[in-house]
Structure formats: structure tokens, C-alpha cells
Amino acid sequence: MSADTKQNLITQNTITIDGQEIPFQAGQTIMDAALAAGVYIPHLCHRQGLTPHGSCKLCVVDIASRSASSHNSNRRLQAKFAVDADSRSASACTMPAVAGQQISNNTPALNEVRKTITQMLFIEGNHICPSCEKCGDCTLQAMAYHLGMLDGHFPQFFQHREVDASHPTIMLDRDRCILCELCVRASREVDGKNVFAIAGRGINAHLVVNSASGKLVDSDLETSDMAAHICPVGAILIKEHGYEVPIGQRTFDLHQVSEIGLEKIILTKARQPDE
Amino acid sequence: MKNVSDADSNTAGTAGLIHSIIAKAYAESPHLLHVLYALQQQCLHISEEAVREVAAHLDLPSSQVDAVVEFYSFFHKIPRGRYDILFSNCTSCGYMAGGVDLMAMLGQQLNIVADNTRGDGLVSMGQTSCIGMCDHGAALLVNGMPIISLDVAMIARIAALVEAETPLKDWPSGWFQVDDNIRVSGLLLKDDLSAGVGLRAMLALGTEDTLSEIIQSGLRGRGGAGFSTGMKWQLCREVQGSAHYVVCNADEGEPGTFKDRVLLHSYADSLFEGMTVCAFAVGAKQGYLYLRGEYRYLLPHLQSVLVRRRELGLLGVDILGQPGFSFDIDIVVGAGAYICGEESALIESLEGKRGIPRVRPPFPVTHGYLGQPTVVNNVETFIAAAHIVLRGSVWFRAVGTEKSAGSKILSISGDCAAPGIYEYPFGVTIRQVLDDCGAKDAQAVQVGGPSGMLIGSAEFDRRLGFDDLSTGGSLMVFSQARDLLVVIVNFAHFFAHESCGFCTPCRVGTTLLKNGLDKIASGHGTRYDLDEMQRLATLVKCRSHCGLGQTAANPILDGLQRFPQVFEQRLVHRDFEPHFDLDAALGEARQISHRDDAAAHIE
Ligand SMILES: Cc1cc2nc3c(=O)[nH]c(=O)nc-3n(C[C@H](O)[C@H](O)[C@H](O)COP(=O)(O)O)c2cc1C
Ligand code: SF4
Ligand code: SF4
Ligand code: FES
Numbered sequence: 031m032s033a034d035t036k037q038n039l040i041t042q043n044t045i046t047i048d049g050q051e052i053p054f055q056a057g058q059t060i061m062d063a064a065l066a067a068g069v070y071i072p073h074l075c076h077r078q079g080l081t082p083h084g085s086c087k088l089c090v091v092d093i094a095s096r097s098a099s100s101h102n103s104n105r106r107l108q109a110k111f112a113v114d115a116d117s118r119s120a121s122a123c124t125m126p127a128v129a130g131q132q133i134s135n136n137t138p139a140l141n142e143v144r145k146t147i148t149q150m151l152f153i154e155g156n157h158i159c160p161s162c163e164k165c166g167d168c169t170l171q172a173m174a175y176h177l178g179m180l181d182g183h184f185p186q187f188f189q190h191r192e193v194d195a196s197h198p199t200i201m202l203d204r205d206r207c208i209l210c211e212l213c214v215r216a217s218r219e220v221d222g223k224n225v226f227a228i229a230g231r232g233i234n235a236h237l238v239v240n241s242a243s244g245k246l247v248d249s250d251l252e253t254s255d256m257a258a259h260i261c262p263v264g265a266i267l268i269k270e271h272g273y274e275v276p277i278g279q280r281t282f283d284l285h286q287v288s289e290i291g292l293e294k295i296i297l298t299k300a301r302q303p304d305e
Numbered sequence: 306m307k308n309v310s311d312a313d314s315n316t317a318g319t320a321g322l323i324h325s326i327i328a329k330a331y332a333e334s335p336h337l338l339h340v341l342y343a344l345q346q347q348c349l350h351i352s353e354e355a356v357r358e359v360a361a362h363l364d365l366p367s368s369q370v371d372a373v374v375e376f377y378s379f380f381h382k383i384p385r386g387r388y389d390i391l392f393s394n395c396t397s398c399g400y401m402a403g404g405v406d407l408m409a410m411l412g413q414q415l416n417i418v419a420d421n422t423r424g425d426g427l428v429s430m431g432q433t434s435c436i437g438m439c440d441h442g443a444a445l446l447v448n449g450m451p452i453i454s455l456d457v458a459m460i461a462r463i464a465a466l467v468e469a470e471t472p473l474k475d476w477p478s479g480w481f482q483v484d485d486n487i488r489v490s491g492l493l494l495k496d497d498l499s500a501g502v503g504l505r506a507m508l509a510l511g512t513e514d515t516l517s518e519i520i521q522s523g524l525r526g527r528g529g530a531g532f533s534t535g536m537k538w539q540l541c542r543e544v545q546g547s548a549h550y551v552v553c554n555a556d557e558g559e560p561g562t563f564k565d566r567v568l569l570h571s572y573a574d575s576l577f578e579g580m581t582v583c584a585f586a587v588g589a590k591q592g593y594l595y596l597r598g599e600y601r602y603l604l605p606h607l608q609s610v611l612v613r614r615r616e617l618g619l620l621g622v623d624i625l626g627q628p629g630f631s632f633d634i635d636i637v638v639g640a641g642a643y644i645c646g647e648e649s650a651l652i653e654s655l656e657g658k659r660g661i662p663r664v665r666p667p668f669p670v671t672h673g674y675l676g677q678p679t680v681v682n683n684v685e686t687f688i689a690a691a692h693i694v695l696r697g698s699v700w701f702r703a704v705g706t707e708k709s710a711g712s713k714i715l716s717i718s719g720d721c722a723a724p725g726i727y728e729y730p731f732g733v734t735i736r737q738v739l740d741d742c743g744a745k746d747a748q749a750v751q752v753g754g755p756s757g758m759l760i761g762s763a764e765f766d767r768r769l770g771f772d773d774l775s776t777g778g779s780l781m782v783f784s785q786a787r788d789l790l791v792v793i794v795n796f797a798h799f800f801a802h803e804s805c806g807f808c809t810p811c812r813v814g815t816t817l818l819k820n821g822l823d824k825i826a827s828g829h830g831t832r833y834d835l836d837e838m839q840r841l842a843t844l845v846k847c848r849s850h851c852g853l854g855q856t857a858a859n860p861i862l863d864g865l866q867r868f869p870q871v872f873e874q875r876l877v878h879r880d881f882e883p884h885f886d887l888d889a890a891l892g893e894a895r896q897i898s899h900r901d902d903a904a905a906h907i908e
Pocket of ligand 3: 803
């Protein structure tokens with residue numbers, strides 16, 4: 031192949047994920063392009079329509095380095111693809127799609143990394159799944175199932191985290207917060223408010239409420255806000271709606287976390303058995 | 306010194322006081338960090354009420370003010386003592402540097418536990434990450450002022466001075482005297498440019514030629530990453546924006562690094578000259594010097610240099626009579642956060658937020674301060690640039706190597722006869738450096754600080770440079786007598802403490818690494834724990850969001866590779882040892898019940 035034709039191939043707006051060619055539009059991230067094409071890349075802090083965040087790192091992928099993808103024959107490229115040293119890690123939810131990117135996503139090695147990161151999220155907080163209203167609807171829990179996680183693996187941190195039950199209709203249990211900032215962004219970008227923020231540093235990072243008392247009751251959060259519903263775990267819950275859908279018929283009893291477009295189902299909380 | 310927290314009983318009085326402190330500080334500098342500093346300084350803490358007042362006065366969400374207060378180490382929600390003493394915990398200038406635990410000693414004499422304020426509010430004590438005094442032995446900050454070369458006798462005197470409530474200005478002035486300790490001078494350290502010579506040379510060259518001199522000089526960033534300075538300036542210049550900014554990174558938080566402290570102290574004119582050259586090249590009107598909180602004591606000096614330069618027409622409107630060339634520099638002082646040395650976190654901090662590294666791309670050259678094109682360079686980089694416009698790129702290239710032009714200023718500390726500042730042409734061997742600083746029996750050298758590389762004596766013929774041993778300037782020497790595991794444990798604690806907490810691998814991973822190393826160091830680790838360290842360290846390195854997480858595991862990985870014996874000799878030879886230590890778990894109960902007899906322990 032001449033250098034020119036090769037160049038043409040590469041400049042077409044496609045990326046390759048696990049060998050599958052996927053189109054993208056200018057401005058899309060790898061995650062955008064993948065989801066649009068029905069390819070699942072695990073994610074917890076990402077939600078279409080909100081500014082990408084890049085913090086949970088569930089969406090880590092490996093991108094083959096330029097040198098490997100631009101001047102090697104296809105066969106060598108395939109061989110090189112398996113070699114870690116020739117690729118670099120990126121967060122799919124924030125990394126812009128660039129024509130010709132060779133991306134590995136659903137590989138045993140990457141899913142092992144993701145499993146470890148999920149375990150980290152479990153042991154840093156206090157997740158007592160059987161007693162949590164979110165059980166079965168929780169994306170973190172579903173992710174653990176998806177990745178074949180059987181235990182927390184690491185010793186628990188047992189951190190002290192505050193519960194805020196001050197609001198008449200909304201409950202904030204920081205024990206379960208994974209610091210994904212979905213509620214922070216939803217409040218700012220969709221609800222046009224600014225109810226939440228993260229304070230503190232390192233392992234002491236925690237969710238704070240933007241009100242004079244620091245309590246939810248004094249904030250302008252309302253039940254109809256997206257921020258009140260977007261939490262992927264059971265940290266923000268609507269009060270007085272416990273266990274309306276029985277265990278066994280909840281979102282992730284009926285769906286895999288890897289199904290595309292689940293967000294709507296989770297958000298509307300319309301959890302019908304026939305979904 | 307005034308203890309205004311006494312006034313807490315008088316609510317109206319406190320409110321008025323808080324309000325007036327905020328108003329005064331805000332009038333002097335509207336920067337959130339500066340307003341919070343004034344409150345911390347005068348009220349000894351930043352109360353919930355103060356947070357609300359600041360938010361109202363600066364028109365910020367109270368959650369943002371709250372978040373900032375809790376992010377930076379030098380802000381506190383619980384009152385500190387009127388004497389607030391922070392020991393460095395660096396391996397070179399920390400409280401253990403002389404082999405004795407000076408912090409425990411002071412604690413005993415003042416009857417105070419670390420991380421606490423004494424009941425009478427007189428004194429609080431704690432530890433803080435490296436304060437950049439590594440060539441002066443053990444050091445501490447008292448109310449922000451560094452005291453160096455600590456020893457046992459001084460600790461007793463400090464305790465007495467505190468108990469007598471002697472004002473700091475009456476403490477022995479020699480204690481606060483921080484000398485430069487310049488041992489070897491090269492290209493840049495020979496002289497501080499006399500004010501304006503670089504700028505005149507620059508004006509004679511014009512914008513295009515100034516930029517091309519910098520590009521041709523081959524100058525690469527001295528802050529660690531080594532990006533071409535000329536390229537950075539050119540990229541920034543080419544970006545359209547409502548304003549361009551020049552930012553000097555004087556955060557110097559890497560343990561074992563103190564060369565920027567010396568440059569700020571004795572070469573400030575060269576630095577400001579370099580920033581002005583950059584402004585000329587990229588078309589900036591405003592510059593910022595981001596000074597780490599630990600170096601606040603240099604602020605009056607730096608400000609006086611700025612004032613003098615304005616008087617000389619070297620800053621301000623129509624600099625040196627050049628119509629339309631206007632530029633000025635403000636100093637913003639940090640408040641104790643290593644991550645704020647990362648350029649995008651630094652910019653966040655400049656904007657009055659927590660120092661969380663941004664998603665990149667976009668990079669600061671296109672979307673920096675306030676979203677505008679911004680150059681961020683290290684102190685030493687700007688100084689080199691000022692010399693280059695004056696003396697030419699050929700002069701600069703004549704020194705160093707092909708890939709690494711010019712010189713590198715090193716901060717050398719640890720086990721050597723003459724710690725201090727050494728300037729070498731790039732390409733110098735570690736062996737040469739060790740000979741010069743009188744390091745006789747080095748077993749290992751930490752090049753580039755904890756985030757850099759730990760090498761053993763087999764590698765002492767390697768050379769400093771971007772293509773071999775890259776360094777932001779720190780070089781810590783460890784003699785045969787050192788227990789390297791203690792060093793590696795120290796570094797692991799450093800990173801866990803400094804992780805910003807944004808991304809999962811670093812936030813949780815650095816703490817897991819710290820805990821795992823503690824387990825091994827305390828003699829409870831097994832082969833399994835060692836393998837776990839390796840796996841976890843690799844994950845943290847490869848999957849973290851920014852340079853902090855990506856380098857935090859380096860000491861562990863280097864240690865496992867080069868000095869496996871320091872880990873292995875601590876292992877218990879069992880397959881498994883639980884993480885949960887029953888005896889340690891009873892520690893709190895023992896403390897509460899004031900018991901420490903055999904029956905209060907479980908073996
Ligand atoms: C955790 C972390 C800390 C850093 N600290 C500093 C620092 O204290 N000083 C500095 O100049 N660069 C520091 N850097 C590098 C900066 O991000 C940036 O690359 C540098 O300021 C660019 O200037 P230069 O090109 O002149 O080196 C740090 C980077 C990271 C990831
Ligand atoms: S409360 Fe929920 S949505 Fe908000 S940061 Fe925590 S886990 Fe994310
Ligand atoms: S790597 Fe560490 S310091 Fe960097 S963003 Fe992640 S948590 Fe923050
Ligand atoms: S989904 Fe990309 S980092 Fe969280």
C-alpha cells in the first residue's frame with residue numbers, strides 16, 4: 031500500500047474497538063462513538079448529556095500507540111496489539127475519538143483492572159447491599175456482577191461518613207457515595223441549581239451540600255430534580271418509596287448493565303416486569 | 306499575637322470581626338486563598354460562619370468555599386494554637402532526619418499530641434509534607450515561618466519560648482536565617498541578571514526573533530516533564546483568546562527539591578525578566594507567580610522586587626517605553642497541596658477552586674487560566690529563557706547534550722557532606738555529582754524526588770538528561786546505613802496524603818499501598834502481600850488520571866525491582882497473615898482505659 035492510500039484510510043472518521051470498526055463524528059469521545067454504535071464500555075461516572083468527568087476510571091481502554099498503528103502492516107499490527115508496552119491507557123469517556131485509533135476494550139486484562147477498581151470503590155465506602163433500598167437498581171452492584179467480582183478483596187476502610195436525613199423527601203447517605211459527581215453535574219447542568227459539591231482531599235473527599243447549614247433541607251433540591259434521581263448507588267434516595275418493586279424484578283434483575291440505553295429506564299424508575 | 310477565638314462566646318463580636326477581616330483582606334487581594342489565609346491567621350480557624358461570610362462577600366457558592374477550606378492543608382475548621390507548629394516529614398528535612406523523633410520530643414515537653422491543639426489554645430502541633438529546607442536538616446514551620454537545622458537543644462528552647470508566649474520576632478533570628486548553600490554555579494547561577502538587560506535584548510530582537518531564539522536554544526521545561534519551552538510559547542501565541550496569561554509554577558512540592566526557593570530568594574529579577582520575555586512572545590498582559598504556601602516567608606521580598614521593577618518601567622504600561630507592551634505580575638500564595646504543582650490543578654487553584662487536575666486535552670496552552678491560552682513554566686525555565694534572549698541560543702546550546710541543552714540546577718540532600726545547590730551541564734553522571742557533594746558510601750539515589758526514580762550503585766554511571774535520568778531538580782542520597790524500606794514507606798505516606806482524591810485508582814490505591822507497606826514494614830507481611838503491592842502499584846501507575854497517581858507507585862516498583870531484599874527480609878514466612886491486627890485494634894481501648902499491661906494485649 032502506498033503512503034497516500036494508507037493515509038486516506040486512516041483519515042476516514044472511524045476508530046476500531048476490539049477489531050470492530052466504528053464511525054464517529056468530530057467532537058465525539060471514544061465513549062460517545064462506542065455507545066452510539068452499540069458497543070458497551072463499562073462506566074460509572076459517565077452519563078450522556080452531562081459533561082464527561084473522567085474520575086471513576088471504569089472506562090479505561092488501551093489505545094495502540096501511533097507508531098504501531100501508522101506504519102506497520104496489518105498483521106504486525108495485530109500482533110503488536112496484544113502487547114501492552116505499545117499502547118497507552120486512556121479514559122474512553124473523556125478521550126476524543128481520533129481517526130484510526132486502535133482501541134482495546136473488552137479484554138480479560140482490562141476487565142481485571144476494572145474489577146479491581148470496582149473493589150476499591152466498594153471497600154472505601156460502606157456498602158451493605160442487602161440492607162440498601164437501591165439493591166438491584168444499583169449500577170455499582172451491577173458492575174460488580176458484570177465483572178465477576180466475588181468479594182471486596184481489600185480490607186475495608188470503614189470510614190466515618192455522615193448521613194443527612196434532614197430533607198422531607200430526599201435522603202443522603204454518604205456511606206454509599208462513590209464520588210462520581212453525577213449529582214453535582216446534573217444539578218448544575220440540567221436542574222440549573224448548584225446543590226452539590228465535593229470537598230476535602232484524597233481519601234477524605236466527600237459530598238457536601240450547598241446551603242447555609244450544609245444540610246439538604248436548606249438547599250433548593252426538589253424531588254423533581256434530576257440530581258435527586260441520578261445517583262448510580264444508594265447515596266441519594268427518595269424517601270417513603272422503599273421496596274415498591276420487589277427484589278427479583280428490579281432493573282438489574284431484568285437487565286445487564288452492559289445493555290445500551292438503560293439510563294432512561296433507571297431514571298424514570300418505571301421498573302415493570304415486562305421491560 | 307491575639308487569640309480571637311476567645312471571642313467565640315460573643316457572637317455579635319465574632320461576626321463583626323470576621324466581616325472586617327474579610328473586607329480588609331479582600332480589598333488587599335480578592336483571591337479566595339488570600340482571604341481564607343487572613344481568616345486562618347487571625348481567627349486560627351475558618352468557622353462555618355466564616356465560610357458563609359466569605360461566600361457572601363466573594364459571591365461564591367458556600368459549598369465552593371467549604372470545599373476549598375477542606376482541600377488545603379493549611380486551612381482548618383477546628384482552631385489551631387496561637388503557636389501553630391508544623392514539622393516537615395520529609396526524609397531530608399523531616400523531624401526524623403537526625404535519627405531522633407524531634408516531634409515526639411517537643412510533644413512531650415509541651416504536653417501535646419500530634420495533630421492536636423492544646424486545651425489552653427496556646428499551641429498546636431502536627432506534621433506537613435516536605436517544606437523545602439532539605440539542605441538544612443530537620444525543619445519546621447511556626448506560624449508559617451521556617452526554623453531550620455533543628456536539634457535536641459533547640460527543641461527545648463522552642464518549648465520554653467512557646468510556654469513563655471514570647472512573640473516570634475523575639476525568637477533567635479538566626480533560626481529563621483535560610484542560606485542559599487550554592488555549591489556549584491554554571492550557566493544560570495553565576496549572576497542574577499541586572500534588571501532590564503534581558504528585556505532590552507528582547508526588544509532589540511523583536512517578537513519573532515525572541516521566540517525563535519528560545520526555540521533554537523532547545524530549552525526544555527525544568528519542572529519535570531521536559532516539554533519544549535519554545536514550542537509551548539509558540540502554540541500559546543497562535544491560539545486566539547480574549548487574553549493570554551503567563552504563569553510561573555513556584556509550587557515546588559516535590560520532596561527533596563529546594564532550588565526554586567533559592568532562585569526566588571536570590572534570582573528574582575532574572576525570573577521576572579523571563580516571565581516578561583514570555584509575555585512579550587505570546588502577547589500576555591497579566592502574569593501570575595503561584596508560590597507554595599510553605600514559601601510565604603519569601604513574599605515580602607518578592608513583592609519588593611516587583612515594586613522596584615514597576616518603578617524602573619520594567620513592569621506595567623509601555624514597558625521600557627515600548628508602546629503597547631504592557632504586562633504585570635501578581636503573586637498568589639498556595640496553602641499546602643502538592644497537587645497544585647500539576648499545571649492544570651495549579652490553574653484551578655488560581656481560579657479559587659480545589660486543586661483538581663483537569664481533563665487533558667485540552668491543555669493549558671489553549672485552555673488555561675479562565676479558559677484562555679496560558680503558558681505555565683517552572684521558575685528555572687523562565688530564568689533560562691531570560692539568559693537565552695540576552696546571550697543567544699548558541700551560547701545555551703554549547704552546554705549540555707544534543708537532546709538536553711543547557712544546565713540543570715540540582716537540589717542535593719540526604720546523606721552527603723555538602724547538601725545544597727549544584728548547577729551542572731546536562732549529561733553529568735550521578736557518580737560525578739556524588740563525588741562533588743561528598744557522598745561517600747551511597748547505596749541508592751532518589752533522582753527527581755519520590756515521583757522520580759530510585760537507583761542503586763550499579764547505575765551511578767547513568768547521566769542526567771531527558772533521555773536518561775530526568776529530574777525536576779531533586780537528588781536525595783541514601784547511604785549504606787539507611788533502611789530503604791523506611792524511605793519507601795515515607796514516600797508512600799506522602800502520596801496517600803497528597804492524592805487529590807479525584808480518581809479512584811489514586812484515591813483508594815495510594816492508601817491501599819500505604820497500608821500494605823505499613824503491614825510489611827511492621828513485620829506482618831507475607832509473599833502474598835508483596836505480590837499484591839506489585840499488582841496494585843502497576844494499576845495505580847497505569848490507570849490514574851494525572852501525573853501524581855502515575856508516579857506515586859514509582860518508589861515501590863523501583864524498590865521491588867532494585868532492592869527486593871529490603872522487603873523480603875521483613876516478611877513472615879507464612880502463606881497468609883490477616884490484615885486485621887487484633888492487638889492493634891485494641892489500641893484505642895487501651896488509650897481510653899489508660900492501660901498498657903500484659904492483659905490489655907493480645908498476642
Ligand atoms: C503532581 C505534580 C506536581 C508537580 N509539581 C510541579 C512543581 O512543583 N513545579 C513545577 O515547575 N512543575 C511541577 N509539575 C509539572 C507541571 O505540571 C508542569 O509540567 C510544569 O510546571 C511545566 O513547566 P516547565 O515546562 O517549565 O517544566 C508537577 C506535575 C505533577 C503531575
Ligand atoms: S451522591 Fe451519588 S451521584 Fe452524587 S457523587 Fe455520590 S455516588 Fe455520585
Ligand atoms: S491521579 Fe491522584 S492526584 Fe491525580 S487526579 Fe487522580 S486522585 Fe487526583
Ligand atoms: S466513565 Fe470514564 S472515568 Fe468514569
